[in-house]
Amino acid sequence: xxxxxxxxxxxxxILARAGFGSRRSVEMLIxxxxxxxxxxxxxxxxxxxxxxxxxxxxxxxxxEQMEAPQTQVILYNKPEGLICSRSDEKxxxxxxxxxPRLFQGRWISIGRLDLNTSGLLILTNNGELANRLTHPSYQxxxxxxxxxxxxxxxxxxxxxxxxxxxxxxxxxFERIASLPAEEDALNRWFRVVIKEGRNRExxxxxxxxxxxxxxxxxxxxxxxxxxxxxxxGKTEALSWKQVNQLLRSVELPxxxxxDLAPRARFDKTAxxxxxxxxxxxxxxxxxxxxxxxxxxxxxxPHDRKESFKSHPPSRRKTEQS
Numbered sequence: 001x002x003x004x005x006x007x008x009x010x011x012x013x014i015l016a017r018a019g020f021g022s023r024r025s026v027e028m029l030i031x032x033x034x035x036x037x038x039x040x041x042x043x044x045x046x047x048x049x050x051x052x053x054x055x056x057x058x059x060x061x062x063x064e065q066m067e068a069p070q071t072q073v074i075l076y077n078k079p080e081g082l083i084c085s086r087s088d089e090k091x092x093x094x095x096x097x098x099x100p101r102l103f104q105g106r107w108i109s110i111g112r113l114d115l116n117t118s119g120l121l122i123l124t125n126n127g128e129l130a131n132r133l134t135h136p137s138y139q140x141x142x143x144x145x146x147x148x149x150x151x152x153x154x155x156x157x158x159x160x161x162x163x164x165x166x167x168x169x170x171x172x173f174e175r176i177a178s179l180p181a182e183e184d185a186l187n188r189w190f191r192v193v194i195k196e197g198r199n200r201e202x203x204x205x206x207x208x209x210x211x212x213x214x215x216x217x218x219x220x221x222x223x224x225x226x227x228x229x230x231x232x233g234k235t236e237a238l239s240w241k242q243v244n245q246l247l248r249s250v251e252l253p254x255x256x257x258x259d260l261a262p263r264a265r266f267d268k269t270a271x272x273x274x275x276x277x278x279x280x281x282x283x284x285x286x287x288x289x290x291x292x293x294x295x296x297x298x299x300x301p302h303d304r305k306e307s308f309k310s311h312p313p314s315r316r317k318t319e320q321s
Contacts, residue, residue, distance in 0.1 A: 008047040011035065011054070014066060016127025019105025020056060023131040029056065069104045071126040071255055073238040073246060077230045078121045084112040098233050099123065110134055110221070111142070111197045119144070119218030120226040123235075132250035133222065139195045140222045140249075141174065144202055147187050147215035152178075156209050164208040168198060171205055187214060223249060 012026040015035070020026050027044060029035050035042040036055040048054055054061040078084075082095045092115070099107050105125040110133045113121055124130055133140055163172035171194075179189040194201060203213045219226050223245065230236050238246070244254040 006049040006051055008049040011037065011042055011046045011048050012044075013128060014048060014054065015056065015061075016108075016131065017105075018061060018066060019102070019108070019125055019127070021106075022108055022127055022134070026127070064104070069125060070258055071124065071129060071243050071247065072102070073122060073124045073126075073129075073243050074100070074107075074235045075224060075227060075230065075238065076121045076123060076235045077226065077232050078113050078118055079232040080116055080118045083115055084109050084121070095121065098235075100235060100237075113218060114200055114203075117216045117218065118232070119216075120221055120224070121218070122221050122224065129247065129250065129252060132252065133246075134197055136196055138250055141193050141195055141220070142197065142218060142222075143191065143193045143220035143225075145179070145189060145191055145215075145217045145219055146202060146206070146213055147189050148206055148211050149187055149214045150211045152188050152190075152211065156211070159209060160205055164205060166198075166201075166204055166208060171196065171198065171201055173205065191219075222246075 011030065012023050015021075015026040015029070016023050020029065030042050030044055030046075033041050034057050036058075037046060037048050038053050039055075050063065050066060054066075076095065076099065078095055081093070082098075083092050084095055086094060086096055088094060095109070096107065102125055107123045107125060108127055108130040110122040110124060110130050113119065122133070132138055157176050157178075160173050161176060163170050173192045174195055175191075175193040177191045179191060181188050192202060194205075198204075202216060206213050224238075224242075227236055240255075240257050247254055
C-alpha cells in the first residue's frame, strides 16, 4: 500500500508565515545558509511539510510556528528620525520599539519610509500579505504630501508625469496636484502618487529635475489613509473586515471572524462525571480513604445528609481515636 504523499510548500512561504520576515528577507536567510531542512542546508526552491524539521539559525521551528496565525495588521504613524530596520549599525532608534507585542511571529513592514520621511506605515504578521502588497505587479498606490524647495514650472510637472530616467530605470508620478501657497513662497507643497516602492523614489524624482525635497509625508497606502486621530508614534489595529479587505485586494483568501473560529468541543457527560468525582473527594475530606468511607456509613451521594446526622464530625473523630 502506498503511503500518502505529504503536502509541501515552498520554504520561504512557510518561514514568511512563521514571522521570519517578508519573502525577500527569508530568501536572503536561505542564500546565507542559515536555514536547514532535516539537518541539510536549504537552497532556494526547496519545499517542506509538517513532518520536516526546519531550523533557522540552528533553532528548531515548532509545529505551532508552521501553522498560520490569525492575520493582524496595524497602521503606524511614523515620526521623522526613526528607521524601519530591526537593527542599525549606527545605533539609531527603530520603529519596532514603538509597536505592540506579538505573541506569535513578528511585525513585517509593508514597504519602508526613510529616516527623514514621516507618515503612514502598514505592518502585518502575514509574510505573504506583506510580499504581495510590496510587489510591483499589484500596482499599489502610495500617496504623499511633499514640500519642494525651488521654482516648479508647468513644464517640470509635465515631465515628472511623463517620466524621467533614474539610475535604476525610468520612473514617474501617476498624479501630481499642487496645494495652495503664497505666490512668492520659496517652498511649494504638492500631493503626488506613485505605484512603486523603490528606495527614495519620490525624492529622486524631484532631484532628477533639479529640485530638492525639504519635507515628505505619506498619507495613503493602497485603500488605507492615515487616520485623522492617530498621533505620531502610535498605532491603530485594523478590524477583521478591514483585514479581509486588504487580503482580497491582493487575491488572498479571506479569514474567518476571530470570535467564530472553531474551538475544541468537550464531552459534557465526561466533564459532569469528572466534576462529580471531584465533588466526592472534596466532600469526603482528606482524612478518609475509600475503605473507611463505607465503615462510616457513606454509601451513596444521596445518603450524605443522613450520614452526617448519624455521624457528626466530632463523634467520628472520637470513635476513630
